[in-house]
Amino acid sequence: MPSDHARPRKPSMQDVAQLADVSVQTVSRVLNDKPNVSEQTRERVQRAIQELDYHRNTAAVALVTQYSKVLGVVDCGMDRTGPYETIRAVHRAAHEAGYFVSFAHSPSLTAASVRSVLDSLLEQAVDGIVFVAPHYEALSVIHDLKVSVPTVVVAPSTRFPHHTVELDNQATARLAVDHLVSLSHRRLVHLAGPLDWVDANVRMEAWYHRVQRASLPVLPTFVGDWTARSGYERGRQIMREVAPTAIFAANDQMALGVLRALAVDGYRVPEDVSVIGFGDVDDAEFYSPPLTTIREDFDEVGRQSIAMLLDLVRGDERSSVLVEPELVVRRSTGPAPMPGA
Incomplete structure (x- = not known):
């Protein structure tokens, strides 16, 4: 005799078809989002799927x-x-x-x-x-x-x-440099991400290329680790050693740290130093001041x-x-x- 604790049978495509009063082929067309199914029929099949809690057997689908x-x-x-x-x-x-x-x-x-x-x-x-x-x-x-x-x-x-x-990291560098140049900045510094990251390297190289193409002085690049703390530490170092008028941070978290470093050291943003981030994180518009940034879609x-x-x-x-x-x-x-x- 079957055990009282036998596992209940999983609903099948046939069960869905019976409950929705359609053919199995129609259920298959709905599951695979095929055309030639009326909206009313599609809704009826989807209701039956939800009611039965039906899930396709992906292994069986793969075999067919x-x-x-x-x-x-x-x-x-x-x-x-x-x-x-x-x-x-x-x-x-x-x-x-x-x-x-x-x-x-x-x-x-x-x-x-x-x-x-x-x-x-x-x-x-x-x-x-x-x-x-x-x-x-x-x-x-x-x-x-x-x-x-x-x-x-x-x-x-x-x-x-x-x-x-x-x-497109070339476009990223172009947008950042050209925006700052349009505001008459000439002393620009890039705060890069860790250089074992491919994007950080490519973005840094693109930045150097764009700065040189704009005939601007090439200032040293500083390297952070993506965190706001590293942005804060590098930001203070940048102002001590280079004193640029604008800083492009390779992500918004480091830009947040830079903003804090500038405030601690008495610099006004953007009156004394402009800051651009990268990424457009959800909170970027609530930074103090709201952050100019390069948005990645x-x-x-x-x-x-x-x-x-x-x-x-x-x-x-x-x-x-x-x-x-x-x-x-x-x-x-x-x-x-x-x-x-």
């Missing part, structure tokens, strides 16, 4: 279609705002495209660690994988991996040949990453994609102080 409708996302060992927002955006874009997401975090950047999380995703028969990889070490590991499914890397493509989605990064990956899954080649940044002008930048003022 050769696609699991599951994508993997690998976080290569970071805990900063930019990569976190990128992962969220990729996750949203995948769901909008009708895919489930299996997320894996690599606790270190060793080949063994990344290989382990990759294998865990491949065991789930994912259709493709997005790597969010801000470090040179992570890119090196990914480059050496043999991956049996299509992959997209969210990182600058300057060192390794991958299908990549990246922010994380949602567009997510959409482009998933669009490229799905093209690769279907066998269509895609070149790398650059996502354009946007200058957001607030009150932390203003005209350069007059000499001798």
